[in-house]
Amino acid sequence: GESVGLHLPTLSVQEGDNSIINCAYSNSASDYFIWYKQESGKGPQFIIDIRSNMDKRQGQRVTVLLNKTVKHLSLQIAATQPGDSAVYFCAEMTGSNYKLTFGKGTLLTVNP
């Protein structure tokens, strides 16, 4: 079946650097994408979302890029901080039942 996946299972960066987390999706009918952050012992927390009619969206220190041609999604975190250390999931929504299909996750570690 179709699934959302991630290129890198782990990413280690230095504090202050920019981080880029990638995600490949295979369902061309997906029309909404979300990035979630999950800290240890907590539920997924919304970071930023993007609709399929957009290719870029910016939030506070985060930017999501969507490339529908190659079915690729990325999350950029500027000036990464130790508090950004977590697992990051991309998720896609397809259809009218609001079902989210999640990628496996990328563990981001920020070194002080």
Add this chain to the structure above:
Amino acid sequence: EAQVTQNPRYLITVTGKKLTVTCSQNMNHEYMSWYRQDPGLGLRQIYYSMNVEVTDKGDVPEGYKVSRKEKRNFPLILESPSPNQTSLYFCASRVTGGAYEQYFGPGTRLTVT
């Protein structure tokens, strides 16, 4: 505070002993859903509900039941738990219509021995 709550947060039980994990949201969301999270498999949807008395299967519904008698509550029922249902469970809710985020609860860690 807008939130999704789950109880219990941790549960250890034995095979075959019926249990219920409760989920409640205070945001008046129509849509609610249950996921399980397993290492290497990510988050997978168990059941979802589009509104009161409307429920449907997700990707991994076997061994689970749900009910939606009230808008705010969406309990997950394991009639006869088995060890392969040992997992981390999350409840989520959102508004219907359009592209909006799902809000997740804090999770319930279930161990079935």
